[in-house]
Amino acid sequence: MSVPSTADALQSLRAYPAFMRYWCARLASSFAFQVLSVAVGWQVYDITRDPLDLGLIGLAQFVPSVLLALPAGHVADQFPRRKIVLVTQSCQWLALLILVMGSWQGFLNEGLILTLVFVIGAFKAFEFPALKSMVPSLVPESLLPRALALDASGMQMASIAGPALGGLLYIGGPVLTYGLSALLYLTSLSVLLKLQYHYVPAVRQPMTLNTLxxxxxxxxxxxxxxxxxxxxxxxxxxxxxxxxxxxxxxxxxxxxxxxxxxxxxxxxxxxxxxxxxxxxxxxxxxxxxxxxxxxxxxxxxxxxxxxxxxxxxxxxxxxxxxxxxxxxxxxxxxxxxxxxxxxxxxxxxxxxxxxxxxxxxxxxxxxxxxxxxxxxxxxxxxxxxxxxxxxxxxxxxxxxxxxxxxxxx
Structure with missing residues (x-):
C-alpha cells in the first residue's frame, strides 16, 4: 500500500479537470436530491398527516429505479452518456420547478407530489448508469480507486449535510427549499456542459431481450x-x-x-x-x-x-x-x-x-x-x-x- 502525502493525493486528481468537474456536478446534484427528499417528506406529511404516505414516497422512488434499470443500462451503452445525464437532470430540474410553482401558488396536493417524485425517480434511473459509467474514462486506471473514494466522500457529505440543510431551509417554507434544490441542479448542469467526455458506441444495437x-x-x-x-x-x-x-x-x-x-x-x-x-x-x-x-x-x-x-x-x-x-x-x-x-x-x-x-x-x-x-x-x-x-x-x-x-x- 503506497503512502503519498495528502497534497500529492489531491493533486493527482486535480490534474484531471474532467473528473473534478464530474465530481462537482455529482456533489451538487446529490445535495439537491437530499434537500428535495426532506422537503417532499415534510410537505406530504403536512398535507395528509398519514405516515403511510411517507412509505408511498419511498415506493415512488424505488419502483422506477428497479423497473427501469435494465433499459437505462442499455441506453447508457447505446447513446452519448454525457447527453443522457444532461437530458435527465434537465427533466428533474423541470419537475422541481413545478414543485416550486405548485408550492408558491398552492395547487400542490399529495397525488401531484407523488407523481413528480415518480417522474424524478424515473429520470434518475436513467441518469445513474450513464453517470457512473463515465468515471473510468476520466482518470487513469491506477487512480480509479482513489477517484471512487473521493466520489463516495461527496455522496456521504451530501447524505449528512443535505437533510440538515433541507430541514433548516424548510423553516422558510417549501418554496425556498425546492428553489435551492432547483438551483443546485442548475449548477450541476452548468458544470456538466463544460465537461469534456466523449462516448460513442461502436455498433448501435436495438433493444431486445438479449441486449437488455x-x-x-x-x-x-x-x-x-x-x-x-x-x-x-x-x-x-x-x-x-x-x-x-x-x-x-x-x-x-x-x-x-x-x-x-x-x-x-x-x-x-x-x-x-x-x-x-x-x-x-x-x-x-x-x-x-x-x-x-x-x-x-x-x-x-x-x-x-x-x-x-x-x-x-x-x-x-x-x-x-x-x-x-x-x-x-x-x-x-x-x-x-x-x-x-x-x-x-x-x-x-x-x-x-x-x-x-x-x-x-x-x-x-x-x-x-x-x-x-x-x-x-x-x-x-x-x-x-x-x-x-x-x-x-x-x-x-x-x-x-x-x-x-x-x-x-
Missing part, C-alpha cells in the same frame, strides 16, 4: 464480478441494523429523538472518514482478502451494536460499520469497473444498482419482520452472524475473489 439482459449474462460469466456483487447483496440483506434504529434508540439505549439523529448519522460519518483515508492511500495488494475482511468487520460491528446498551459504544459501532462498508464499496466498485469493458459498463452498472436497491429495501423489510418475531436485539445478532457466515461461504465459493491480489490484473 446482456449485463446479467456478462456478470454471470465472470466469477470476480458475480462474487463481489452478490457478497454485498447478501451481507447488506442480512446486516440491516439501521432499519431498527428507532427501536434501539427508545427501548434499549433509552434516548430521545436527538439520540436517534446521532445514530442515523453515525454510519455516514464513519463512511466519510474512511473515504478520505481511501482517497489518500491506494489499495495495491490483497484486495480480495481486504474486501472479505471489511465485510466481516461490518458483521462484527453489527454484533457489537446489537449487544450494546451504551449510546457512545453504539455510535462507535455504527461508525465502524459505515467505515467497513465504505472499504467494501470502493473495492467492489473498482473491480466491477475495471473488469468491465467500456461498451458494457452501463448495463453492468444498471444490474449492480438493482442489487444495491434490492438489498437495501429488502434488508430493511427482513429486519423488520425478524424483529417482530424474535425482538430487535436477536434480529440484529442473527443479521451480524449471518453476515459472517456469508463471508465464510463466499470465500469458499469464489476463490477468484479471495485470491485477488490487485484491482487490475
Amino acid at each position: 439482459f446482456a449485463g446479467v449474462s456478462f456478470i454471470r460469466a465472470r466469477p470476480v464480478i458475480l462474487g463481489v456483487i452478490s457478497l454485498d447483496l447478501f451481507a447488506v440483506l442480512l446486516g440491516g441494523a439501521t432499519a431498527l434504529l428507532p427501536v434501539f434508540a427508545r427501548d434499549i439505549l433509552h434516548t430521545g429523538p436527538w439520540g436517534l439523529g446521532l445514530l442515523r448519522a453515525a454510519p455516514a460519518v464513519g463512511a466519510l472518514i474512511m473515504s478520505f483515508w481511501l482517497a489518500r492511500y491506494t489499495l495495491q495488494r490483497r484486495v480480495g482478502m481486504t474486501m472479505f475482511g471489511a465485510v466481516a468487520g461490518f458483521g462484527v460491528a453489527t454484533l457489537v451494536f446489537a449487544l450494546s446498551t451504551n449510546l457512545w459504544l453504539s455510535l462507535a459501532a455504527l461508525a465502524a460499520l459505515g467505515a467497513f462498508d465504505m472499504v467494501s464499496m470502493v473495492i467492489r466498485g473498482a473491480l466491477v469497473q475495471l473488469e468491465t469493458p467500456d461498451a458494457m459498463r452501463g448495463r453492468v452498472t444498471a444490474v449492480n444498482s438493482i442489487f444495491i436497491n434490492t438489498s437495501n429495501q429488502l434488508g430493511e423489510f427482513e429486519s423488520g419482520i425478524l424483529a417482530a418475531m424474535v425482538g430487535a436485539v436477536s434480529a440484529t445478532v442473527i443479521g451480524g452472524v449471518g453476515t459472517l457466515v456469508v463471508v465464510a461461504a463466499w470465500m469458499l465459493m469464489f476463490p477468484q475473489v479471495r485470491d485477488r491480489q490487485r484491482l487490475k490484473e
Whole structure:
C-alpha cells in the first residue's frame, strides 16, 4: 500500500479537470436530491398527516429505479452518456420547478407530489448508469480507486449535510427549499456542459431481450464480478441494523429523538472518514482478502451494536460499520469497473444498482419482520452472524475473489 502525502493525493486528481468537474456536478446534484427528499417528506406529511404516505414516497422512488434499470443500462451503452445525464437532470430540474410553482401558488396536493417524485425517480434511473459509467474514462486506471473514494466522500457529505440543510431551509417554507434544490441542479448542469467526455458506441444495437439482459449474462460469466456483487447483496440483506434504529434508540439505549439523529448519522460519518483515508492511500495488494475482511468487520460491528446498551459504544459501532462498508464499496466498485469493458459498463452498472436497491429495501423489510418475531436485539445478532457466515461461504465459493491480489490484473 503506497503512502503519498495528502497534497500529492489531491493533486493527482486535480490534474484531471474532467473528473473534478464530474465530481462537482455529482456533489451538487446529490445535495439537491437530499434537500428535495426532506422537503417532499415534510410537505406530504403536512398535507395528509398519514405516515403511510411517507412509505408511498419511498415506493415512488424505488419502483422506477428497479423497473427501469435494465433499459437505462442499455441506453447508457447505446447513446452519448454525457447527453443522457444532461437530458435527465434537465427533466428533474423541470419537475422541481413545478414543485416550486405548485408550492408558491398552492395547487400542490399529495397525488401531484407523488407523481413528480415518480417522474424524478424515473429520470434518475436513467441518469445513474450513464453517470457512473463515465468515471473510468476520466482518470487513469491506477487512480480509479482513489477517484471512487473521493466520489463516495461527496455522496456521504451530501447524505449528512443535505437533510440538515433541507430541514433548516424548510423553516422558510417549501418554496425556498425546492428553489435551492432547483438551483443546485442548475449548477450541476452548468458544470456538466463544460465537461469534456466523449462516448460513442461502436455498433448501435436495438433493444431486445438479449441486449437488455446482456449485463446479467456478462456478470454471470465472470466469477470476480458475480462474487463481489452478490457478497454485498447478501451481507447488506442480512446486516440491516439501521432499519431498527428507532427501536434501539427508545427501548434499549433509552434516548430521545436527538439520540436517534446521532445514530442515523453515525454510519455516514464513519463512511466519510474512511473515504478520505481511501482517497489518500491506494489499495495495491490483497484486495480480495481486504474486501472479505471489511465485510466481516461490518458483521462484527453489527454484533457489537446489537449487544450494546451504551449510546457512545453504539455510535462507535455504527461508525465502524459505515467505515467497513465504505472499504467494501470502493473495492467492489473498482473491480466491477475495471473488469468491465467500456461498451458494457452501463448495463453492468444498471444490474449492480438493482442489487444495491434490492438489498437495501429488502434488508430493511427482513429486519423488520425478524424483529417482530424474535425482538430487535436477536434480529440484529442473527443479521451480524449471518453476515459472517456469508463471508465464510463466499470465500469458499469464489476463490477468484479471495485470491485477488490487485484491482487490475
